[in-house]
Amino acid sequence: MSNTLVLLPYLKSEKDTRTPDSQLAEAVALTKAIDLNVVESALIPLREIKPGTFIGKGTIEKYRQVIQENQVEVVIMVCKLSPLQQRNLEKEWHTKVIDKTALILEIFGQRARTKEGVLQVELAHLTYARSRLVRSWTHLERQRGGAGFLGGPGETQIELDRRLIDEDIIKIKKELETVKKTRELHRKARRRVPFPIIALVGYTNAGKSTLFNLLTKADVLSKDMLFATLDPTMRQIKLPSGQIAILSDTVGFISDLPTELVMAFRATLEEVMEADVIVHVRDYHHPDTRAQKKDVENVLCDLGLKDAVDIELVEALNKIDLFDKDDQEMIRNQKQRKPKEWPISAVTGEGVKELLECVEATLNRDRKQFKLMIPIEDGKTLARIYQKGQIIKRTDNEKTITLIVKLKKEDESLFAPYIQKKRKKNG
Numbered sequence: 396m397s398n399t400l401v402l403l404p405y406l407k408s409e410k411d412t413r414t415p416d417s418q419l420a421e422a423v424a425l426t427k428a429i430d431l432n433v434v435e436s437a438l439i440p441l442r443e444i445k446p447g448t449f450i451g452k453g454t455i456e457k458y459r460q461v462i463q464e465n466q467v468e469v470v471i472m473v474c475k476l477s478p479l480q481q482r483n484l485e486k487e488w489h490t491k492v493i494d495k496t497a498l499i500l501e502i503f504g505q506r507a508r509t510k511e512g513v514l515q516v517e518l519a520h521l522t523y524a525r526s527r528l529v530r531s532w533t534h535l536e537r538q539r540g541g542a543g544f545l546g547g548p549g550e551t552q553i554e555l556d557r558r559l560i561d562e563d564i565i566k567i568k569k570e571l572e573t574v575k576k577t578r579e580l581h582r583k584a585r586r587r588v589p590f591p592i593i594a595l596v597g598y599t600n601a602g603k604s605t606l607f608n609l610l611t612k613a614d615v616l617s618k619d620m621l622f623a624t625l626d627p628t629m630r631q632i633k634l635p636s637g638q639i640a641i642l643s644d645t646v647g648f649i650s651d652l653p654t655e656l657v658m659a660f661r662a663t664l665e666e667v668m669e670a671d672v673i674v675h676v677r678d679y680h681h682p683d684t685r686a687q688k689k690d691v692e693n694v695l696c697d698l699g700l701k702d703a704v705d706i707e708l709v710e711a712l713n714k715i716d717l718f719d720k721d722d723q724e725m726i727r728n729q730k731q732r733k734p735k736e737w738p739i740s741a742v743t744g745e746g747v748k749e750l751l752e753c754v755e756a757t758l759n760r761d762r763k764q765f766k767l768m769i770p771i772e773d774g775k776t777l778a779r780i781y782q783k784g785q786i787i788k789r790t791d792n793e794k795t796i797t798l799i800v801k802l803k804k805e806d807e808s809l810f811a812p813y814i815q816k817k818r819k820k821n822g
Contacts, residue, residue, distance in 0.1 A: 398466055400458065401426055401436040403473040404450050406443070412686040413650070415440075422473040422495070424600070429501050434465040448487070449480045455487050462488050471498055478527045496523060499649070511574045518567045525560045528553055590631070590782065591640045591758050594670035596695070598687035599647025601678040602713040606741035607644040610751075629666070634755045635748065636786050643670065650690045664698060672757050673703055674750070679712040679726070679738070709735045709757055711750055716740040759785045762801035766815040769796045780810060 403419045405411075411418075415438050423436050439454055448455060449472065462470065469491045470484070476494040484492045493501075500520055507516045595603045611630035628644045643666040667673060675691060677684055692704050715723050715738045726738045737753055739746035762785060769777050771794055780786070780798060783806045788799040802810065 396432040397468040398434045399431040399469045400467045401471045404439040404441050407440045413683050417683050448483045514571050521560050521564050528557050591671040593640050593672050594643045594667040595674050597676035599649050601676045602741045603676045635752050638785050648691045648694050672754055674709045676711045676713050678714050680714040680717040709754055712738045713741055716743050759801050762803050764801050767798045767813040
């Protein structure tokens with residue numbers, strides 16, 4: 396493991412919803428997520444940002460000693476460095492320096508599993524690398540004669556590097572389009588036998604994958620680690636009434652996600668955009684839980700899901716098992732809590748049944764109740780009713796099955812022959 400120094404420079408005049416201490420703690424957790432050995436971490440309060448190095452000369456000198464004494468191989472600056480600032484700090488400290496964007500890219504690179512995830516990481520890496528092309532070394536200034544396909548005479552090394560990266564970006568974007576078309580075919584197949592989709596979203600490390608595993612009995616990576624999940628994972632689940640749904644576990648959100656990553660990973664959130672219900676899993680025990688909630692909701696709004704945030708979002712207030720008993724009781728009995736906020740523990744299972752009942756009620760909010768009579772031998776129709784509707788009551792006899800069921804308006808016509816009309820009372 397490489398010895399690593401984590402530094403968070405911040406302007407004293409800037410106000411943030413998060414404290415610098417909690418931002419630094421998050422950065423250290425991000426660093427440990429890729430198995431780097433953090434030998435020291437520190438806050439650096441600034442009056443102003445230095446154009447050439449971001450931080451002042453005295454600070455550079457102070458941490459030069461720390462780097463030498465601890466044989467630091469990587470310095471992580473928890474900020475957005477310009478290419479010039481990055482190069483100058485590397486010169487001063489004689490070690491590798493990366494910023495927050497590069498750190499998150501590194502994590503994404505290690506966590507991506509599916510074909511699309513890997514391509515998205517490559518695209519983000521190339522976009523970031525392209526922005527790092529500066530005239531840093533003398534070889535970039537040298538003119539290089541062209542060899543036909545590499546460019547004409549007089550093309551500088553930096554122009555060549557940029558053009559090669561651009562060609563790679565175009566190639567990966569084409570591959571991504573192919574992968575997206577394949578996923579669209581899978582979606583169309585699902586629509587032919589349409590189960591409702593429930594998407595789990597939340598800040599990274601909020602416990603989405605733990606809840607996903609609990610509900611689906613799946614074995615998705617769920618460590619106490621930031622960005623443990625990068626690719627959407629989908630599984631079938633049975634809701635309390637017996638109704639079938641598809642549960643989707645998605646990539647964790649994070650504050651100030653770099654632009655390159657927001658664009659590159661937008662496709663990763665496509666399942667969220669198509670979901671019938673979104674469940675926002677929150678780490679309710681985290682000191683920054685309110686700020687994290689805001690970050691997630693902002694991204695959802697950016698994806699065009701403001702109505703879902705305002706009206707349909709179900710919140711799972713996770714990790715209540717970490718509170719002491721008095722606080723747990725207070726959280727359960729909060730009168731000001733919204734109707735769709737449910738205290739749960741994805742570890743112990745507490746509150747999960749009530750959460751699912753709330754999800755199911757949200758799914759069925761636009762349904763009408765009907766009485767259906769199905770011939771007992773018509774298993775195909777019965778199965779389809781269970782797929783489409785919310786079963787309230789079932790009564791079996793020798794020849795028929797009587798169901799009280801809630802159906803969406805667009806599904807009423809599918810079962811019209813079986814719907815029992817209400818008898819009018821004689822006047």
